[in-house]
């Protein structure tokens with residue numbers, strides 16, 4: 001285990017200890033063609049590790065393993081599944097420094113943020129461990145008295161999980177934990193940019209007693225070629241995807257072929273509204289959290305900060321001062337508040353959005369440039385008076401850039417907030433509780449943060465409406481995504497007695 005303040009030796013030791021194969025049917029193995037995939041450190045551009053890169057044949061083996069394991073796994077006692085999850089929670093927590101360092105290395109986030117993700121990601125294991133024993137159905141008499149109605153819950157069956165790079169642990173545990181709880185087997189394809197955390201987590205689950213074949217992990221550089229045949233295979237019963245809306249739409253279309261059950265956690269374009277009556281310091285703190293958590297690389301990131309005219313100047317000044325104070329550095333540096341963006345592509349896209357907003361008339365209050373040196377660092381950036389048609393207000397930024405827009409009335413604020421095809425989350429700061437409740441009703445989103453810049457919580461249903469997706473992860477609702485409802489009609493043999 002690495003220390004809380006990791007050294008380069010700790011980094012090398014951790015990387016050298018990781019599994020680097022595919023996990024299929026309980027065994028770690030090389031790719032069928034011997035191919036490998038390099039994992040890059042976004043703070044240096046250097047190679048961290050070379051791991052097995054799954055082929056379509058490996059994908060087929062992984063699904064075969066999940067299908068073979070399904071029947072026996074569905075019959076395990078809920079308590080047995082609960083205890084595997086509980087042991088995994090204890091193990092991830094005990095190895096928190098390892099997981100945090102690994103995420104910092106492969107994704108770039110500062111260690112403090114990575115530790116936060118360990119706590120958040122591990123909590124899904126504990127939450128669903130507790131939910132496992134509470135899966136239940138119902139029994140009723142038919143209204144006309146002629147029969148009995150038994151409603152039972154069954155595991156959906158083998159699932160395919162496709163996860164993004166921005167939260168390498170939590171996006172996996174948010175799917176894997178409820179699937180284990182429900183009695184489903186799985187194939188996980190983690191993001192090609194950040195597969196190491198998933199491999200370490202799979203090893204932890206093995207050590208926690210997860211039977212062979214229940215979880216199969218197949219990192220690959222050919223996502224579509226490897227997962228496409230699985231989505232078309234009638235033995236697959238569920239696809240749960242977290243990632244961008246364009247890829248999600250394509251997967252929904254592919255899944256329609258066999259009417260595959262899908263959960264989609266897709267992109268966002270979150271508005272954050274600050275009203276004249278808000279506690280301004282609380283609003284600035286909340287906006288910083290909503291904007292800068294994970295360096296802005298979060299689906300829940302505040303993408304548009306809407307400020308009521310009376311406080312716009314003061315709010316902009318305070319927010320800009322806080323953005324300026326953020327130290328940009330490699331995530332292992334204790335001073336780091338923002339690490340690098342995940343790759344050059346992402347940095348280029350962020351910069352294009354900033355320059356096009358300035359070209360369209362926005363004012364650059366801070367930043368707006370690459371940080372020189374190795375790695376994909378970008379300056380914390382504030383844009384004010386952003387014109388309504390600027391691309392930056394309509395696309396996910398996924399970077400440390402805060403665009404500010406001014407509004408006059410509550411109705412105008414709500415209209416601007418809802419002016420997007422996305423509907424994941426919205427935030428608002430106001431001291432008026434009635435207004436807060438009106439906003440909770442009027443904003444077209446799956447989640448709403450009132451006087452807070454963070455909504456993620458394993459005990460709450462996470463998910464969006466509109467093009468932000470369908471289905472919920474976490475909360476009581478999270479397990480339903482992995483359960484089918486089966487109704488059994490029972491004739492009453494004594495009806496005429």
Ligand code: NAP
Nearest residue numbers: 163164165190191192223224243244247265266267268299
């Ligand atoms: P992405 O490009 O859509 O990739 C997500 C996953 O899909 C990766 O594992 C990727 O593999 C895979 N993939 C890409 N093309 C595919 C295809 N044709 N068939 C099958 N799989 C394919 O998204 P990202 O850039 O990793 O993540 C950022 C996005 O995720 C943002 O839009 C963000 O809002 C969204 N997100 C949403 C939530 C939520 O809960 N709503 C949470 C986190 C992130 P490769 O790695 O090989 O490309």
